[in-house]
Amino acid sequence: MRKYHLVRRADAKIQRTLIYYGIGLLVSLGIGAILLAALGINPFEYYGRMLTIGLVGNRYGYKSIEGLLKILVPLLITSLALSLSFKMRFWNIGGEGEFLIGAIAAAIVAFNSSGMPNFVTVVLMCLAAMLSSGIIGVAIAALKVKFNTNETLMTLMINYIMLYVIRYLGDTKADWNFFLREDSERPIFGSFPDSAIMSGIPLGKFKLLWSVIIAILLTVIIYIYLKFTKQGYEISVVGDSSATAKYAGMNVGKIVLRTMFISSALIGLAAALTVSSAGTISDTITNDVGWTGIIVAWLSKLNVPAVFVTSILISILQYGCQAAATQYPAIDVNFADLLQGIILFSVLVADFAANFRIVKKEEAKNA
Amino acid sequence: MLEVLTLFLFNIIVYNIPLLYGTTGEIMTEKAGSLNLGVEGTMAIGAVAGYLVGAKTDSLFVACLVSFIASGLVGLLFSFLTVTLQANQNVTGLTITTFGVAFYYFIGNALSNSQGGWPKFSGTALERQSQAIHIPGLSDIPFVGKALFSHNILVYAGIVIAILMWLYFKKTVPGLKLRAIGENPGAADSLGVNVAMYKYIHIIVGSGIMGLGGLYMGLNMGGTFEGSNCWINGYGWISIALVIFANWNPAKALLGTLVFGFFNTLRVQNAALAYTFPKTLGWLTNIPSHFFSALPFIITLLVLITSSLSKKNKSGEPQAIGRNYYREDR
Numbered sequence: 001m002r003k004y005h006l007v008r009r010a011d012a013k014i015q016r017t018l019i020y021y022g023i024g025l026l027v028s029l030g031i032g033a034i035l036l037a038a039l040g041i042n043p044f045e046y047y048g049r050m051l052t053i054g055l056v057g058n059r060y061g062y063k064s065i066e067g068l069l070k071i072l073v074p075l076l077i078t079s080l081a082l083s084l085s086f087k088m089r090f091w092n093i094g095g096e097g098e099f100l101i102g103a104i105a106a107a108i109v110a111f112n113s114s115g116m117p118n119f120v121t122v123v124l125m126c127l128a129a130m131l132s133s134g135i136i137g138v139a140i141a142a143l144k145v146k147f148n149t150n151e152t153l154m155t156l157m158i159n160y161i162m163l164y165v166i167r168y169l170g171d172t173k174a175d176w177n178f179f180l181r182e183d184s185e186r187p188i189f190g191s192f193p194d195s196a197i198m199s200g201i202p203l204g205k206f207k208l209l210w211s212v213i214i215a216i217l218l219t220v221i222i223y224i225y226l227k228f229t230k231q232g233y234e235i236s237v238v239g240d241s242s243a244t245a246k247y248a249g250m251n252v253g254k255i256v257l258r259t260m261f262i263s264s265a266l267i268g269l270a271a272a273l274t275v276s277s278a279g280t281i282s283d284t285i286t287n288d289v290g291w292t293g294i295i296v297a298w299l300s301k302l303n304v305p306a307v308f309v310t311s312i313l314i315s316i317l318q319y320g321c322q323a324a325a326t327q328y329p330a331i332d333v334n335f336a337d338l339l340q341g342i343i344l345f346s347v348l349v350a351d352f353a354a355n356f357r358i359v360k361k362e363e364a365k366n367a
Numbered sequence: 368m369l370e371v372l373t374l375f376l377f378n379i380i381v382y383n384i385p386l387l388y389g390t391t392g393e394i395m396t397e398k399a400g401s402l403n404l405g406v407e408g409t410m411a412i413g414a415v416a417g418y419l420v421g422a423k424t425d426s427l428f429v430a431c432l433v434s435f436i437a438s439g440l441v442g443l444l445f446s447f448l449t450v451t452l453q454a455n456q457n458v459t460g461l462t463i464t465t466f467g468v469a470f471y472y473f474i475g476n477a478l479s480n481s482q483g484g485w486p487k488f489s490g491t492a493l494e495r496q497s498q499a500i501h502i503p504g505l506s507d508i509p510f511v512g513k514a515l516f517s518h519n520i521l522v523y524a525g526i527v528i529a530i531l532m533w534l535y536f537k538k539t540v541p542g543l544k545l546r547a548i549g550e551n552p553g554a555a556d557s558l559g560v561n562v563a564m565y566k567y568i569h570i571i572v573g574s575g576i577m578g579l580g581g582l583y584m585g586l587n588m589g590g591t592f593e594g595s596n597c598w599i600n601g602y603g604w605i606s607i608a609l610v611i612f613a614n615w616n617p618a619k620a621l622l623g624t625l626v627f628g629f630f631n632t633l634r635v636q637n638a639a640l641a642y643t644f645p646k647t648l649g650w651l652t653n654i655p656s657h658f659f660s661a662l663p664f665i666i667t668l669l670v671l672i673t674s675s676l677s678k679k680n681k682s683g684e685p686q687a688i689g690r691n692y693y694r695e696d697r
Contacts, residue, residue, distance in 0.1 A: 008695070039477050091457050091689075093404075149675040152402065152457060152689065153611060157668040160604060164661035172655060291461060298458045330480035334472035341466025345448065348459065352452040 006356045017354040024346035032339050039330055046324060046331070053316055054323030062206040068319045070277060071287065073215045074099070074270045076311040078293035080222050081266035083302040087226070088239045088259055090141070094155025095267055095290025100162040101136055102129035102268030104169070107281040110196035111178045121195045122210075122276055129272035130265040137264025138257055145253040159290065166283045179281065191280050198276040211273040218266070223304040235259055292318075295344050301351075314340065369510055371643045375636055376514035380522060382587065382635075383628030385410070385599075387525045388580025389606025390613060390620045391532055395573035396442075397610060398536065399566045400549040400687040403445055404460030406577055407603025408467020413438035413578020414585040414598050415471050419478075421582070422486035422590065427496035427520070430582055438578025441467065442571040450566045453691050468597050475592040488590035497521065497586045521583045528576060532617040545569055549685030552692040562692055577603070608667035615683035627663045634659035 033043035053068055055061045078095050085092040092098075106125040113121040136158065143149040169179045173187045181190040200209035226232035234255045237245045242252050270289070275281050296314055300306035321336040389406050396403045403409075416437035421430020441463060448454040478485050488494050497519050505516040536542040547555040548565050556562050584598045609627055613619040633640075637651040637659070674682050 006693075006695075035473070093457060093461065143672060143675070147672075147675040149671055150684075152404075153607070153671055154668065156404075156604070157608065157664045157671070160601070160664040161661050161668070164657040164664075167660075168655050168657040171657070291465060294458060294461055295465070298455065330477050332472065332476055334469040334476070337465050337469035338473050341462050341469060344458070344462045345444070345466070348448050348454040349452060352454065356453075 004358050004360055007359050009355055009357055017351070020350035020354045021347055024350035025343060028339060028343040028346045031342050032335075035338075036331070041328060041331065046328060049324040049327060050320035051316065053320045054326075062204070064319070064323065065206065066209075067322075068315055069209065069212050070274075071319050072311060072315040073209075073211045073277070074274045074287065074289045075292060075296065075315055076215050076308065077218060077270035077273070078267050078289040079296040079300070079307045079311055080219060080304065081263045081270070082293045083297040083300070083304070083307055084222070084226075084235065084259055084266070085263040086297055087235050087302050088256060090144070090256060090260060091152040092137070092140075092155050092260065092263060093152055093290075093294060094136075094140070094158045094264075095293050096286050096288070097155065097158035097160075097162040097290070098133045098136060098264045098267040099271045099274075099286045099290055100159075100166050102133040102271030103275050103281055103285050104162075104166060105129045105132040105268070106272035106275050107179060107192075110192040110275065111190065113195045114193040116195050118195050118197070118199060122198060122272075125196060125276055126269055126272040129268035131268070133268025133271070134261045134265035137260040141257045141260035145256050163283065166281070170283055189281050192276070196276060197279050198273065209277055211277055214269075214273065218269075219304060219308050226304060231255075231258070292340070295340055299344060299347055368643055371639055373510055373514050375632060375640065376511070377517075378636065379625060379628040379632045380514065381518060383624055383631055384522050384525045385580040385584045385587075385602050386606055386609055386627060387529060387620060387624040388583065389577050389603055390609040390624065391525075391529050391617050392573040392576035392578075392580070393606055393610045394613070394615055394617055394620060395532060395576065396570050397615060397688055398545055398549045398685055399569040399573075400552055400685050400690070400692070401445075401449060401566060401570055402456050402460065402689040403442075403463070403570065403574070404457060404607065405441065405445060405463025405467065405603075406606050407599055407601070408464035408470075409438045409441045409574050409577045410581030410584070410599045410603050411467040411471040411597055412441050412581070413575075414581030415474050417578065417582035418585040418590050419474070419486065421493050422488070422491065425492045427493055430493065430586075431521075431579060434578040434582040435575040438581065439571045439575035441578075442574025443567070445574065446567045446570040449691060450563050450570075453693055456689055456691065464603070468599070471597050471599075472594075476594070479592055479594070485592045486590070488586075493586075493590075519586075521579065521586075525580070525583075526621065529617045529621050536617070541565075546685070549687055552687055556692075556694065566692075577606075580606075605663050608663050611667050611684075612663075612670055615685065630659045630662045 029047065033047070036043040036046050054064045058064065078099065082092060082095055105128040109121065109125045109128050113124075140149075140151055140154050140158070143154065144151045169177065170189055171187050173180060179189055181188050198209050198211050200207040200212075202208075226235065234245070234250055237248065237250065238252055238255050245252050245255070267290075271285070275285060278285065292314060296307060296310045300310045317339060318333065318336045321331070321333045325332050389410060392409075393403065393406055413434035417430045417434025420433040421427060424430075445459055445463060448459045449456050475485070499517045499519050500523075502516040506512045508516070536546060544555065544560045545565055547558075548560060548562055552562050580602070581599055584600075584602065588598050605627060609620065609623045612627070613623040633651070634656045637654065637656070640648045641651040674684075
């Protein structure tokens with residue numbers, strides 16, 4: 001017979017969870033340090049350079065902040081969007097695909113917008129992206145609700161189908177293909193006209209893009225939506241138990257459809273803001289936010305303020321690795337992914353330690 | 368003219384057997400009720416570990432062994448996190464992919480920038496051992512002989528693994544118990560099956576099989592590290608799709624590998640075919656290669672929808688897939 005078994009802790013304290021997460025983070029950085037040292041690189045110097053994202057001793061420090069924010073905005077919005085669907089236990093892992101659909105829709109508006117006012121164009125880009133991504137989300141949710149089609153695998157397939165759609169657009173020279181540059185023999189994605197470029201508030205040399213302000217506002221709105229509105233409450237009930245929700249008289253199907261629309265539309269919005277800030281589109285425009293967003297949402301336990309903080313940390317990690325790569329050619333941005341993976345593994349262990357305890361059999365019987 | 372067709376058939380097999388490894392490995396995992404989305408990463412780790420140690424020892428056998436063990440360890444990590452620590456399977460699997468592919472690049476970049484560089488493949492015993500074996504007699508059959516019976520050892524091994532796995536599920540008691548766990552772990556547990564142990568063993572073995580597929584891909588690429596593309600290059604994801612297409616049946620995975628491999632080869636060779644048969648196959652050049660790349664995923668999407676639409680439950684999908692089993696929740 002097994003001598004030990006697991007018992008779920010009745011008192012999951014936030015302090016304990018935070019301490020365990022902190023230990024997990026330190027252990028991960030420690031493993032990363034060992035890997036760096038194995039390559040003959042001083043881990044303290046590397047981490048120092050990474051965590052300061054190239055700000056120290058840089059005359060163009062504001063550029064670092066702008067670069068960081070460009071990574072942060074899509075990641076933050078996508079992670080928030082994914083948290084919404086995960087809260088219902090709806091496994092939307094199609095962030096990549098939904099992002100690409102939004103990016104293509106926004107680019108269609110952008111490429112045909114020359115002469116239109118900037119504000120109108122950007123708003124139209126956002127609406128087009130939100131609508132097209134949202135429709136895909138609803139379609140998958142409808143199949144799930146009506147026929148119990150496996151949403152994890154469905155959304156996974158969408159990711160790859162959309163990847164080849166955008167590659168097709170980028171590789172096909174044809175009269176109809178307005179996505180490409182006309183003056184180039186080789187197929188290259190064109191640049192947006194000025195009307196479709198995200199503007200911002202200049203603060204000295206630094207330009208605070210509107211997309212950043214929108215992302216922060218969205219964080220607040222989603223926090224309020226989940227915490228204080230009836231719809232937000234319904235999401236958490238469905239996530240806890242769809243049977244309970246049904247007995248309480250909720251229309252579970254409607255809640256799933258509505259939430260998936262919001263979730264995918266938000267990812268579409270993230271895409272529109274990203275392409276508008278980048279001024280172009282490409283098959284790597286997602287920067288893997290569909291995948292990284294899942295890790296961020298999970299590290300944050302689907303809690304909105306935590307998603308905000310985690311997105312910033314992961315963005316620093318990613319941008320920091322880019323910045324440090326100029327100094328350390330043997331280590332490129334993939335080191336950020338490697339660390340992200342190790343951090344998530346350690347946090348999963350930490351999460352377990354915070355929520356379960358191991359007891360001996362006899363003790364459990366007495367309890 | 369016939370040579371083009373023979374080559375086409377030959378390429379379907381030689382370039383797509385890694386899919387069979389990935390798929391059979393994932394079928395074994397999913398039959399235990401666990402959805403491991405880390406196939407891509409598991410294959411990447413098996414490939415890089417197996418290739419590097421194999422090149423060092425200059426032995427294909429060692430390469431296979433190491434890649435099986437390295438990927439098996441990734442499977443152990445997945446089982447530990449999801450079976451013992453009850454972590455979410457989707458998130459754990461996806462993280463294994465992120466981690467594994469990043470590990471591949473980390474090692475790759477580090478070696479490329481080091482003094483010795485990436486270990487050579489051409490002219491080694493490893494290369495000789497992974498060359499095609501001509502089965503006497505059979506490989507001399509005109510047209511199909513070269514296509515079917517002159518492959519490297521890993522091709523035959525992959526086919527044998529698929530058949531053995533099919534027999535294991537169908538004919539043996541442990542196979543039956545495994546399928547019971549995938550359908551209803553609570554019921555299997557109440558009959559005295561050690562659910563956790565079964566899950567651990569099959570996830571680890573399944574991951575090990577994926578790793579062999581990864582190693583095969585590395586050998587296919589001549590073992591050269593390419594900075595822009597990972598050796599695995601999406602085959603792990605196609606394998607996950609292929610599991611659905613094969614309806615969780617290792618024998619059907621053989622057929623599925625040929626079907627998906629057919630499109631994959633068509634993508635590369637459509638020009639050659641169109642050139643050789645301009646009258647009948649000339650239209651092939653009008654189809655963009657991206658369409659063939661997307662086709663496995665489109666087909667799988669349609670299979671997913673139609674199988675959930677049909678009332679009859681003939682699907683081989685394990686009922687408890689993706690859900691963790693925690694005794695106290697029963």
